[in-house]
Ligand code: AMP
């Protein structure tokens with residue numbers, strides 16, 4: 001089977017490494033890929049947002065399956081376009097990807113379907129946002145509703161910080177269009193973990209839990225980054241919590257997206273916080289985590305090509321996920 005993998009980061013490097021282990025793989029193409037990914041497949045310098053260029057490459061190489069790594073082309077509808085062209089693509093449609101690309105949509109969906117998360121309100125008017133923030137008090141979390149490369153979230157410890165963040169997002173447009181809508185969310189206190197489910201829109205199989213570390217300074221000081229490292233499994237996720245997260249959060253979210261008419265086919269990433277009230281969602285993503293992919297994929301024994309193919313064919317329910325009982329960690333340098 002010939003596969004096109006879209007992306008170029010550490011996550012996609014880990015995906016290429018894993019795909020290359022499949023005995024069923026007959027060709028791997030990466031666009032744009034990287035020098036690391038060139039160890040596993042043929043790379044072609046086509047930007048992830050050049051959707052028509054990606055389609056031409058897939059046609060030229062007559063690939064059987066396309067896997068999308070990052071979120072921005074998913075938001076732009078790359079999966080929909082490949083689908084229209086008759087390709088098999090593992091990655092959500094733009095409408096289903098809204099679970100990540102529109103935090104207002106995601107929180108509203110969770111509230112409507114009773115999926116545990118914090119209270120929230122969404123604003124485009126700074127005065128209304130400030131009135132709400134004053135009423136709620138601090139700590140409180142302010143988020144640009146759209147995609148902001150992992151940087152659009154401000155966890156405000158004080159009311160002054162929160163009010164300044166309203167101006168930063170809605171008045172100064174620090175995150176551009178992504179911040180046209182501001183989501184103000186309850187601060188959830190607890191340890192975080194990342195949960196990855198591979199789904200065909202109905203059934204799900206899971207990778208091991210993991211944790212990433214975002215702050216740049218030694219000892220969790222300094223600002224948030226896209227991720228400085230990760231490890232798996234996450235000790236905080238006991239067997240019982242894992243079951244609760246699958247049954248009360250992950251599966252209901254996949255079902256909710258299906259009942260809304262936008263079934264989610266791809267990798268659903270639950271950003272979960274273990275609060276005193278139990279597991280709650282801080283956000284969903286529509287892809288694997290980076291750097292988490294680098295620790296969860298090495299702990300997967302099942303052929304990832306079988307999973308991707310089942311995801312596309314609607315047969316995830318037949319997949320037996322086999323996991324390695326050991327641990328993995330990675331450091332980003
Ligand atoms: P996100 O980009 O949504 O993953 O948020 C970045 C980081 O902000 C998360 O990893 C959390 O540490 C923190 N965060 C986001 N939402 C909340 C929340 N509601 N309560 C507490 N921390 C949050």
Ligand code: GLY
Nearest residue numbers: 212227289290291
């Ligand atoms: N590691 C955080 C993310 O992939 O969004």
